[in-house]
Amino acid sequence: SEDVEPMLRIGKSYLNTKYVANTLDEDQEEKLIIQPKTVDCVTFVEYVLAQALGSSFTENLQNIRYRDGIINGYPSRLHYTSDWIDNGVRHGFLQDITAENSTYTTKLDLSYMSTHPKLYKQLANSPENVKRIAECEKVLTGKKVHTLPKNKLPDTGLTWIENGDIIAITTSLPGLDIAHVGIAYYIDDNLHLLHASSSLGKVVISEEPLRHMLDNYKSWTGIRVVRMSH
Template sequence: MNVQALTVSLMLAHLMTASAAPGTEKYQTIMDSLTAGKVSRIIHTDVLPFSGEDHGEVISRVSSAFPGTPYQANTLIGGPGTPESLVANFNGVDCFTFIDYTEALTRSHDQASFLRNLAAVRYTGGNVSYLSRRHFFSDWSATKPYNARDVTPDISPDYAVADKQLNRKPDGSEYIPGLGIHPRKIHYIPGKAISRQVLDNLKTGDYVGVYSALDGLDVSHVGIVVRHDGKVWFRNASSLAENNKVVDSPFAEYMRAKPGIVVLRAESSAMTGDTQ
């Protein structure tokens, strides 16, 4: 479940300082000095020197700056009755803010472009408001500008299709009041069908969601495919007590008992609507 979207965000203004970037005048932008420093360092060491490289490899390299970062839910500011702010906070991440930051960084060339790209990645149409947040993982491939495309059917012929009513609780009410109910077909590969062929077909930098069987949700957790030490790993912001930070988990082992996976792929900044 997208924790950041389904609970009221905690106010973290006392940890951060406001900064204004071009095009952000309609909303507050919040980024502390530690995060600003990390943004600049990652862009200049892991993005700019590798212009033109495969986008998945850039995602892997950028995301490698986050392992060890504490898990922290509810870092975003906004909700029913609370104005939305564009928050960049690398001091603690949940599974969704982790992939938001990673994808935005891969598209950026400086701090200002990072903030613009973060707005484009996190919000439908780049409209910084609570109801425009991409509250569901499948929003990345279903709402414009697209962050990625759904490649789940390309990964395995054994994929399944679920007709979902996203945002609908079992009692008929909404997880996110005012967002409405969104019918959507979700492609997923059942956990029991995650074979060696599936692992071989996953690309470095693929964004993977753990499929949720609940009708109102698409996934319960998200992370990134990375490869090192001759193995496939699931890089994710883990809330498990033994982790409570961004970690690399063995992919096959992690997914063995899960209901399935949804795979999205951001292949290039041009495809995803780069705002540089």
């Protein structure tokens, strides 16, 4: 049954967990924060994936959250989901499902963090961090990635999108790649999203199908789908 899928089973165990933003940004010194009782959309998926991968949760989390698993200051954290996905694919614990199943592509154009340093505690007063982040953005900018435009996603989902898949929602916001992330969850043949919702303040299963959620936000353009490699 669907509950056998580990991402889904573990993800559901987080239902009602409180949504709190910026839990990774409190300390000046960058270190591995493990705070699964308060999550945002990204940290929710990270904790679930780290648990689903098995054996060492801490080691998994570090490999998921930091470029090549190495913690070396704020810029070593994988802030952009495209970078996060790239890292996971490179290290063999994620599979790019949209790349295998969708012919639609888009070119990455990343600049949001370096152009909005005031929005990030660790960038606001550190030109050095801004410079390093800008370098990371430059590496990925221009890279072609596969996506599924939202008008190609029916309420019922698609055969190649499975329970427990990680869904990353693409955005038209200039300089940013992904606006939100969550976990695919089929209910009565419709594809819903299991996610940490900032508006509801906790981890929920969306009442509406994912397609409706996408239609509600003009800047949400489509999705990328990635899967934990077993």
